[in-house]
Amino acid sequence: MCGIAGVFNSPHASQYAFLQIYSLQHRGQESVGISSWDGKDIRTVRRAGRVLEAIKQEELNLLKGNNAIAHVRYSTAGDSGATNAQPIVRDTPFGRMAVVHNGNIVNYVSLREELQSRGVELSYSSDTELFLALLENGEEYVPPWIRLHPRDVEFMPRLLYSLKRIEGAYSFLMLYGDRIVAGRDPYGFRPLSIGRKGKTLLFASESCAFDILEAEFWREVKPGEVIVVDETGIRSYFPFQQERRAQCIFEFVYFSRPDSYIFGEWAYNVRKELGRQLAREDEVEADVVVPVPDSGVVPALGYAEESGMPFEMGLIRNHYVGRSFIEPTQELRNLRVLMKLSPNRAVLKGKRVVVIDDSLVRGTTSKRIVNMLKRAGAKEIHMRIASPPVVGPCYYGIDTPTREELIANQMSVEDIRNFIGVDSLRYLSLEGLRGCVKDRKEFCDACFSNEYPIDINRVAIERKRG
Numbered sequence: 001m002c003g004i005a006g007v008f009n010s011p012h013a014s015q016y017a018f019l020q021i022y023s024l025q026h027r028g029q030e031s032v033g034i035s036s037w038d039g040k041d042i043r044t045v046r047r048a049g050r051v052l053e054a055i056k057q058e059e060l061n062l063l064k065g066n067n068a069i070a071h072v073r074y075s076t077a078g079d080s081g082a083t084n085a086q087p088i089v090r091d092t093p094f095g096r097m098a099v100v101h102n103g104n105i106v107n108y109v110s111l112r113e114e115l116q117s118r119g120v121e122l123s124y125s126s127d128t129e130l131f132l133a134l135l136e137n138g139e140e141y142v143p144p145w146i147r148l149h150p151r152d153v154e155f156m157p158r159l160l161y162s163l164k165r166i167e168g169a170y171s172f173l174m175l176y177g178d179r180i181v182a183g184r185d186p187y188g189f190r191p192l193s194i195g196r197k198g199k200t201l202l203f204a205s206e207s208c209a210f211d212i213l214e215a216e217f218w219r220e221v222k223p224g225e226v227i228v229v230d231e232t233g234i235r236s237y238f239p240f241q242q243e244r245r246a247q248c249i250f251e252f253v254y255f256s257r258p259d260s261y262i263f264g265e266w267a268y269n270v271r272k273e274l275g276r277q278l279a280r281e282d283e284v285e286a287d288v289v290v291p292v293p294d295s296g297v298v299p300a301l302g303y304a305e306e307s308g309m310p311f312e313m314g315l316i317r318n319h320y321v322g323r324s325f326i327e328p329t330q331e332l333r334n335l336r337v338l339m340k341l342s343p344n345r346a347v348l349k350g351k352r353v354v355v356i357d358d359s360l361v362r363g364t365t366s367k368r369i370v371n372m373l374k375r376a377g378a379k380e381i382h383m384r385i386a387s388p389p390v391v392g393p394c395y396y397g398i399d400t401p402t403r404e405e406l407i408a409n410q411m412s413v414e415d416i417r418n419f420i421g422v423d424s425l426r427y428l429s430l431e432g433l434r435g436c437v438k439d440r441k442e443f444c445d446a447c448f449s450n451e452y453p454i455d456i457n458r459v460a461i462e463r464k465r466g
Contacts, residue, residue, distance in 0.1 A: 002086075002102040002397075003027030003072040004192070006173040006203035008180045008229045014063035017070035020202070020209040022051045026257060027102075027205060028074035031085035035070075035098035035175050036063040042098050042175060046085040067180055069173045069203075071100035084126035087175070092135045094155050097176045101128040102205055103169035103190045104397040106454060111165060131172055134162035141239070149235050151179075152228055160239045163226070167454060169248075169396035171221070173203055179230035186242030187453055188223025189396045189444060191251060191262040201229055206260035217261055223247075246444035246453035249437065250398055253387045254358045258298050263442075268298055270436055274386040275302025275356060277432040282307070284382045284424060286352040290314030292369060293341070299386035300356035309354065314347040314376075315369070341369065343376035352380040359387045360416070360427070363407035367420040374421070383422040388430045388448040389413070395454070398447065 003024030007013040014036045021032060032054045033046035043063050047054035051072065071086035087098040105111070105127040111134070112122060120136050122129055140157035141164050142148060148156050155176065169189030174181040182203050184192050195202035195210035196218050202210055207217045221227060224242050228235045247263045248255075258268040278299065289309045291300030294317060304311035318340045353373060360366055366383065373381050389408030403409045407416055417425040430448055434440035446452045 002074055002100075003205045003209075004070070004100040004102050004171065004173050004203070005205070005209055006067075006069045006100075006175075006180050006182065008067050008201040008203075009231075010066055010197075010200040013066050013068035014060050016200070016202070016213055017068040018051065018055060018060055019212050020204050021070045021072045023209045023212040023257075024072055024205055025051055027255065028072035031071075031073040033071050033073075033085045033087050033100075034060075034063055034068055035087040035089060036065040036068040037175055037178065038063075038065040039178075042089055042096050044087060044089050044098065046087070048085065067175060067178065069098060069100050069175045069180065084124050084128075086126070086128055088124060088126065088128050088132065090123075090129065090132040092132055093138075093158075094135065095177060097132055097135075097174055099128060099131045099172060099174045101131060101170055101172045102192075102397065103171060103185065104395060105130060105166050105170065106168035106395050107166070108168075128172075130166065131162060131170075131174070134165060135159065137161065143239050143241075146237055146239060148237075149228070149232075151230060151232060152235065156226075156228070156237070160226070160237075163239065171205065179228055181226065181228050182221055183226040184221050184223050186224035186240040187244065187246035187444070188263075188442075189246055189248050191247075191256070192221040193261070194218045194221060194227075201234070206256055206262060208257045208260045211259070220262070220264070244453060245442040247442055248396065248398075249433065249443040249445045250359075250387075250394070250447060252437065253433075254295050255398075263437075265438060271298040271358075271386070272302035273436040274428060274433065275299030275304075276306040277302075277436055278356075278384055278386050278426075278428045279303040279306035281429060281432055282384065282426055284354060284384075284426075286354045286380065286382055288312045288314065288347060288351050289354045289356060290347065290373075292355060292357040293317040295358040296356045296386070299358060303354070303356050303384065303386075307354075312344075312347040314344050314353060314355075314373070314378075316342045316344050318342070341372065343372050345376045348373060349377035350379050352382070353378045354382045354384055355422075356384050356386060358385075359390060360385045360407065360420075361390050362405055363411075363416060363420055370421045381422045382424045383417075383420065383426075385425075385427045388427050388433055390447050392447045392450040392452070394447050395452070396444065 005020035007016045035044040108127040141161035171190040171192035195215045197215035252270040289304040291297040
C-alpha cells in the first residue's frame with residue numbers, strides 16, 4: 001500500500017502536496033517524496049522516513065512551481081527505504097517526467113526482462129518505474145472510440161500502449177511538463193479521488209487529504225479512466241473495455257482512514273456496519289466491548305450498539321508510534337505493538353471482555369495484545385474479528401505475499417484460539433462482509449475467498465521468475 005497526492009494550479013503546490021501526504025501517512029511510513037514542475041524542470045525531494053521528519057521546510061521552499069505530485073511508501077515490491085522512494089523521475093522521449101503509484105504490477109518481472117532485452121536501462125527495483133520505461137518502446141495504442149485532444153496526440157498513444165501492457169493494480173499520477181496525468185486500472189483495485197479548492201485541482205488516494213486543505217471532494221477517478229489536466233482544461237479518456245470491477249474490500253476493513261470517502265461509500269459507515277454484522281452473528285455474553293485502536297474502534301462501536309454492551313477504551317494507544325501491520329519486518333511489528341498499546345486496568349480488571357480487531361493476519365500481534373489484557377486482570381477475553389479469516393495472499397498491493405505467513409492457512413479457528421490464548425474466537429463471515437458494501441460484485445475479496453480477478457497461476461509464474 002502507498003498513498004499518492006497531486007496538486008495542479010496552485011502557487012503553494014509543494015506545500016499542499018506535503019500536507020496531503022501527511023494526512024495519508026497511515027498508508028505508508030517507509031519513505032516520502034515530492035516532485036514539482038518549476039516551469040523548466042522537475043525538482044524532487046525524496047527521503048526515507050515519515051513526512052514531518054523527512055522533509056524540511058527549507059527543502060519545500062526549493063520545490064517551486066504550481067504543479068506537484070507526492071507519495072508515501074509502504075513497499076510490496078522492490079527494496080524498502082530511500083532506494084525506491086517515489087516520485088520516480090526519468091528522462092523519456094517526451095522529456096523529463098515524474099510518477100507516483102499505488103498498487104502492484106503483477107507482470108512486472110516479464111515486462112522488466114523484456115525492456116532489458118531491448119537495452120532499456122532500469123534504475124530501480126520498483127515496479128513503478130515501468131510506467132515511464134515502457135514509453136521508450138515506441139509502440140502506440142489508441143482504441144477506435146477515442147479521439148485525442150491535439151495536446152495529447154504525441155504523448156497519449158504511447159502511454160495507453162504502456163497501460164495496455166501492464167497487468168495488476170494501479171492508481172498513478174504523472175507530472176509531465178505543465179500537466180498532470182492521473183489514472184486507475186480497469187478493475188479499480190486502488191482508490192483515487194479528485195478534489196477542488198478554488199481554481200486548484202487536487203488528487204489523492206483518499207478524500208481525507210482534501211479535508212486538511214479545506215478543499216471539497218469532487219469525484220473519484222473511475223476504474224479504467226485516464227485524466228489529463230493542463231492549462232486548457234480537463235480531459236478524460238476510457239481506453240479499456242472492462243466490465244468487471246474489483247475494488248479492494250480490505251480498504252474498508254483496515255487501510256483507509258474512517259473519515260475517507262472511497263469506492264462510493266464512507267469508510268466509517270462500512271466499517272461500523274462490519275461491527276454490527278459481527279454482533280448479529282455472535283451470542284457471547286460479556287461485560288464490555290473493547291477495540292484494538294485505532295482500526296478496531298469503529299467496528300467496535302457498531303458491535304457495541306448492536307449487542308447492547310457498553311463500549312470502553314480498554315487499550316490506550318500511543319499515537320506517536322506507527323501502524324504495526326505495515327512495518328516491513330516481523331521484528332519491527334512486534335516492537336511496535338509493545339510501544340503503541342497500553343492496557344487500561346480501570347476498564348479491564350475483573351471484566352469479561354469482547355475485544356474487537358479489524359483483522360487477524362499473522363496472529364502474533366493478537367497474541368501479544370491478549371497477554372497484555374490478561375496481565376491487566378481481564379476475567380475472560382473473547383476475540384472478535386470484523387472480517388473473515390485471511391486465507392489468500394494479495395497480489396494487488398497488500399503485504400501478505402505468501403500463504404505461509406497467514407495463520408488461517410496453518411491453523412483451524414480452534415488452534416488459533418489456543419495460540420493467541422483467548423476464551424473464544426470468532427470471525428465475521430464472508431457473506432456478512434459482502435453484505436456490508438453496496439454491490440459485492442464490484443469488490444475483490446480474494447484475501448478472504450481465494451477468488452482472484454486476475455489468474456493467480458500467471459502471478460505465481462511471475463513471482464517464481466522474480
